[in-house]
Amino acid sequence: MDTYAYGFPRLGENRKFKKIVESLWKKELSEDEFKKALSELEANILSTYKKFVNKHPVGEMTKYDKMLDTACMLGIYKVKNLDEYYQLCRGKNALELTKWFNTNYHYLVPDFSRINDDFLFKEVNFDEIKKYKKGIPYLIGPFTFLKLSKGIDSRKFKRYLLSLSKIYCNSLNELDEIHIDEPAFCLELSDEEIELIKEAYNNFKTSKCKIYLFTYYDSVDFLKELYNLPVYAIGLDFINGKENIHYIKKYRFPDDKVLIAGIVNGRNIWRTNIRRQVKFLEEISSYAKNITISNASPLYHLPITVEGENLNEKLIKRIAFAKERLYELKLISNAFGGDWQLADEWNEEIGNFGKDDNVRKRIKNLRDKDFERPYNYTERYRKQKEILNLPLFPTTTIGSFPQDREVRRKRYLFKKGKINNDEYKKFIQNKIKDVIKFQEEIELDVLVHGEFERTDMVEFFAQKLDGIATTENGWIISYGTRCYRPPIIYGDVSRPESMTIDEISFAQKQTQKPVKGMLTGPVTILAWSYVRSDIPVEEVAYQIALCLQDEIKDYEEKGIKIVQIDEPAFREKAPIKKRNWDKYFNWAVKSFNLIVSQAKPETQIHTHMCYSEFGEIIKYILKMDFDVITIETSRSKGDIIEYFQNVDFKRQIGLGVWDIHSPYVPGVEEMKEIVNRALKAFPKENFWINPDCGLKTRDWPETKIALKNLVKLAKEIRNVFS
Numbered sequence: 001m002d003t004y005a006y007g008f009p010r011l012g013e014n015r016k017f018k019k020i021v022e023s024l025w026k027k028e029l030s031e032d033e034f035k036k037a038l039s040e041l042e043a044n045i046l047s048t049y050k051k052f053v054n055k056h057p058v059g060e061m062t063k064y065d066k067m068l069d070t071a072c073m074l075g076i077y078k079v080k081n082l083d084e085y086y087q088l089c090r091g092k093n094a095l096e097l098t099k100w101f102n103t104n105y106h107y108l109v110p111d112f113s114r115i116n117d118d119f120l121f122k123e124v125n126f127d128e129i130k131k132y133k134k135g136i137p138y139l140i141g142p143f144t145f146l147k148l149s150k151g152i153d154s155r156k157f158k159r160y161l162l163s164l165s166k167i168y169c170n171s172l173n174e175l176d177e178i179h180i181d182e183p184a185f186c187l188e189l190s191d192e193e194i195e196l197i198k199e200a201y202n203n204f205k206t207s208k209c210k211i212y213l214f215t216y217y218d219s220v221d222f223l224k225e226l227y228n229l230p231v232y233a234i235g236l237d238f239i240n241g242k243e244n245i246h247y248i249k250k251y252r253f254p255d256d257k258v259l260i261a262g263i264v265n266g267r268n269i270w271r272t273n274i275r276r277q278v279k280f281l282e283e284i285s286s287y288a289k290n291i292t293i294s295n296a297s298p299l300y301h302l303p304i305t306v307e308g309e310n311l312n313e314k315l316i317k318r319i320a321f322a323k324e325r326l327y328e329l330k331l332i333s334n335a336f337g338g339d340w341q342l343a344d345e346w347n348e349e350i351g352n353f354g355k356d357d358n359v360r361k362r363i364k365n366l367r368d369k370d371f372e373r374p375y376n377y378t379e380r381y382r383k384q385k386e387i388l389n390l391p392l393f394p395t396t397t398i399g400s401f402p403q404d405r406e407v408r409r410k411r412y413l414f415k416k417g418k419i420n421n422d423e424y425k426k427f428i429q430n431k432i433k434d435v436i437k438f439q440e441e442i443e444l445d446v447l448v449h450g451e452f453e454r455t456d457m458v459e460f461f462a463q464k465l466d467g468i469a470t471t472e473n474g475w476i477i478s479y480g481t482r483c484y485r486p487p488i489i490y491g492d493v494s495r496p497e498s499m500t501i502d503e504i505s506f507a508q509k510q511t512q513k514p515v516k517g518m519l520t521g522p523v524t525i526l527a528w529s530y531v532r533s534d535i536p537v538e539e540v541a542y543q544i545a546l547c548l549q550d551e552i553k554d555y556e557e558k559g560i561k562i563v564q565i566d567e568p569a570f571r572e573k574a575p576i577k578k579r580n581w582d583k584y585f586n587w588a589v590k591s592f593n594l595i596v597s598q599a600k601p602e603t604q605i606h607t608h609m610c611y612s613e614f615g616e617i618i619k620y621i622l623k624m625d626f627d628v629i630t631i632e633t634s635r636s637k638g639d640i641i642e643y644f645q646n647v648d649f650k651r652q653i654g655l656g657v658w659d660i661h662s663p664y665v666p667g668v669e670e671m672k673e674i675v676n677r678a679l680k681a682f683p684k685e686n687f688w689i690n691p692d693c694g695l696k697t698r699d700w701p702e703t704k705i706a707l708k709n710l711v712k713l714a715k716e717i718r719n720v721f722s
Contacts, residue, residue, distance in 0.1 A: 001281070001291065001336045003053040003329040004235075004260055006138075006179065006214065007298025009322050010061055011477050012041045013305075018481040021063070024082065031082055038063070052326035055292070057179035057212075058135035059128065064089045064108075064480050067148065070140045071110040074164070075123035089480060092664045096150070097479060099572045101183060101217050103267070103301060104528050106479035112160075113151030121163055126171040133175055136212060141182035142168055143197055148184065158196055165200035172209035177232075179212045183297075185226070186218035186241065188577050194222045201229040216262060216297035218576040219243035224251045233258035238280070239265045239296035245284065253288035261288075262296030264328045269302060269319045269488065269530045272328045274343040278335050293332055295325055303474035303485075311469055314350045315490055319530075321474070354467055354491015354532075363542055371590045373625040375601035377651055380627055383602045387561060388514060392721060393689050393714045396446035396654070398608055398630060399518045399564065400454070400694035401435050402703055407452050428453045429506055436510040438704075442711050446562060447515045449507035451696065457520045457566060458528040462487030464499035465547060468529070479661075482697065487529045489540060495547035498554045505558040516606065517555045517563040519548050522591045527569035538587035545594040552599050564606040565595060565626070568693075571609070571617050578616075585620040592624045606630065610656075610693050615643040622647060630654035632692040633674060645681045653678075654688030657713070658706050660695055665706045671713045684721055689714045 011017045020037045023029040029037065042061040049056035062069050068088060071077050079085045088095055088108065095108040112119075129137045142164040146157060172178055185197070204211065210232035219241035220226055226234060236244045238261055253259050263280060264272045285291060305323040306316060320328060328346070335343040414424040435450035454460035462468040469488045477483055500517065508515045522544035531540055552563055574584050596605050607624065610632035614621070621629070633640050633655040644653065655678050657671035671689075678687060689710060695703050 001293055001333045002055065003333050004055040004212075004292050004294040005049055005053045005299065005326050005329060006057050006295065007060065007266065007300050008045050008049060008056075008326075009300045009302065009304055009476065010041070010045065011300075011304065011475060011483065012044065014473075015475055015483055016041055017477075018483055021481050025086070034082070048323065048326070052330045055136065057138040058132040059138045066140055067107040067110060067145065068095065069128075070145050071149075073125055073128065074121050074145075074167070075125070076110055076112070076115065078123070090662045092662070094659065094662045094664070097661060102572055102574055102576055103217070104478055104569065104572060105301065107148070110145070110149040111151050112149055112156070115151075119160075121160075121167050124167050124171075129171060130174055136177045136179045137175060138179045139168070139181070141180045141184075141213070142200060144182050144184035147187070154192075161196060161200045162203070165203040169203050169207050172204065172207040172211070175209045177210040177212065179214065180231075181214050181216075183214075183216050185215040185220050185222075186237070186576055188221065188579065194225055197222075198225060198229065201231070205230045212260065214260070216240070216266070219247070223247040227251070227254045227257070231257065233260050233292070235260035235262060235294060237262045237296040239263065240267065241296075248284065248287050255289045258290045258292055259284075259288040260292045260294045262294050263332070264293075264295050264320075264325050266295040266297035266299050266325065267301045268533065269321060270533060271318055271320045271324075271346065272332070274328070274331050274335050274347055277332055278343075281332070281336055293329055295329070299325055301476060303471065303476055308473060309471050311471065311488075312353075314353050315469055315488065317348060317350050318490075319488065356467065356492035356494055359467075359492040359494050359543055362546060363539055366542065366594075370597055371593045373593065373597050373599065377625075377627065380601045380604075384561075384604045384627065387602050388604065390445055392684060392718050393687055394445040395689045395711055395714045396444060396516070396630075397439075397448055397691055397707070398656075398694045399448050399451055399516070399566070400457075400696035401448070401450040401452070402698050402700050403452065403696050404700065407431065411453075411455065428503065432503060432507050433510055436507055436515075440511060440513065442704075442708050444707070444711060445513065447507070447511060447513050448518065449503050449515060451518060451694070453503055456484050457694070458525050459485055459487055461499060461520050461525060462489075462529065464495070464497075465493050465544075466496055467491035467493040467543075484528065487525075489526070489529050489531045491532070493540065493543040493547060495550055499547075499551055501551070501554045501558060504555065504560055508558070508560060514561050517552070517560045519551060519563065519565050519595075521565045521567040521570075521595070521607070522548070523573050523588050524567050524569040527573040538591070541587060541591040542594060545591045548595045549598060552595065552603070556600055556603060561602065562604045562606060563599070564608060564630075565592065566608045567592065568608065568610045570621075571614070574617070581620075585617070585623075589620055589623045592626075596625055604628065608693075614640050618643050618647055622649070626651065628652040628654065628688060630656070630688065630690050632656045641678050641681045649682075650686075652686045652688060653682060654690040656690060656692030657710060658691040660691050660693050660698055663699070663702055665702045666709065668709050668713045668716070671709060672716070675713065675717060689717075 024034040038061060063085060072079055077088060087093055097106050098109055100107045142161055146152060146160055212233045213231040214235035216237040217240055234257060238244055263277045299322040302322040304321060306319055306321050331343045331346055410427050413419045431452040432449050436447060439447045459470055462470050469490060471485050474485045475483045504517045522541040525544055526541055531537060555563055574581055599605060605626045606628040607626040608630045631640060655674060657674050658666055
């Protein structure tokens, strides 16, 4: 049986992609050296494919983001050099950044609102695609590209899609084969959109190019219509798109096309059960004549390889990263042909581990009242106002401060045992003292401890909790060159001791101003981890929530008056099909409310979210029992405000006035534009002023200037209303 793989992580071993790009930014590499290094990295990825699978795409590499690459190729952005390209990624005119479907990968959003109405893709340049003529060049499909862009109304969408499909067709005529990604086919689409897809793809009928069309992350609701598109092969996700198999059993699969069956998981790391998937292939062979096997979704959601990881031996024998997924495709192909030896070794039985009866008992004993905060917001607001005594338009940051080379070096030395615990603790305390002093000097109102002891907002807690493992080299890309290492939730989750109280209480002792306790919420921990699949995901969420509930009790004993629970992945984790949202958001909201259900009324609960389509989820956000919400808004220029205007939102809100994902420092007047717009929607008593997100990735010089501007802005506005 043939094998096909795609989406192998561009990050490379030892995060080579990150180092190449950031060396260019620092001018440590010339443009020629940069291009050569990127080509070498791409060649390494292609050679890895060739070791395990029969077919794979070429041209998946990007300088930062494939959606941006596509926009440039289509003439939406005219960039003459690398500097202009990266200005769109991280400069003053940086594009909006948002989640790629329901994953933690982000993409830059092409904006058509800046384009003339008569735009018809007249200045396209497919040279990058054509140079891969001997392989299967990679392309983002026209429908997905436009669906994920902004500034396109329904009238323009039809015109753009039909025009774009003709442009694609002209280029396909010069190619033998093409890989086209259309994950947006898995969204809940209207009848009009489905008819438009059919009309657009019918333009490909004149092309002799073999089109390998891939959908993933969920099932395709219009599979019968998809069969009729003029494509050579259709890739379907049978891991996350369970309904695909029901559709195939109902409608069969056309004999004149190849079914590329996605049967190894591209989003989670538990080893594939080879016997189960071979049995699945035998079953599906009754409905499809031509089958090739593949990963179910792109592999860039996984680290490169398990090789070299220092994990529990039982855990090692249960997991597979990107390279191991390629190996699994080879195993399945061989086993389907009758060679079972290596496949059976791969799925060796190793027994259970990670069970905690006390945790399971605590979950079993939960009742409805355990998910409710007994004091209403009005009562809490009155008590918090009296105790905190904050000024109008209170200022704060989202949590982290810059982690410079010194911080990373000390953490490395401590991890390697080259400095002892006392020396490292003293270093962290000195950094906390400095950041508290800085915040007081610039007159911020609610302070944070800086999070210098935290590598990552999820990994830090994972290392403090039982039932979760962390890796040494399990890096994946979140966006651009930003990487993180997803933890592995393999067992029941418990908190052996307080996780954050030492640093937070130490920081509070340095100042009379309130210092926020900083926690990462259960949904975000789940979304940015690889989660066990042997129990319901909501049960895992409640286990984590109970750990955080206990942490808040510790805060209150130490006099911490404000606690922030970060849930940036609240929207991201939602299923792609909106018909499945109520079930997800029910437990997602309950997990948050379980954390705060025993908090005192005078404890002010904040939550932070970013990069979401808030208009879609506002009704669920209102069910979360927080007192203050802070939200990213600077790249979207405050568009989010209208969503909150349309509901009865009575609580407090802080809209980000500084895009921390860019080194660009906004002036007071730029920040004021967002605030002035917001004050038309929110009472002045309910409005906070803050950056978009944490400041960990920023440098100190820009951080100091931007925060001083932020405080100056607050003072100016207070004067207006005094």
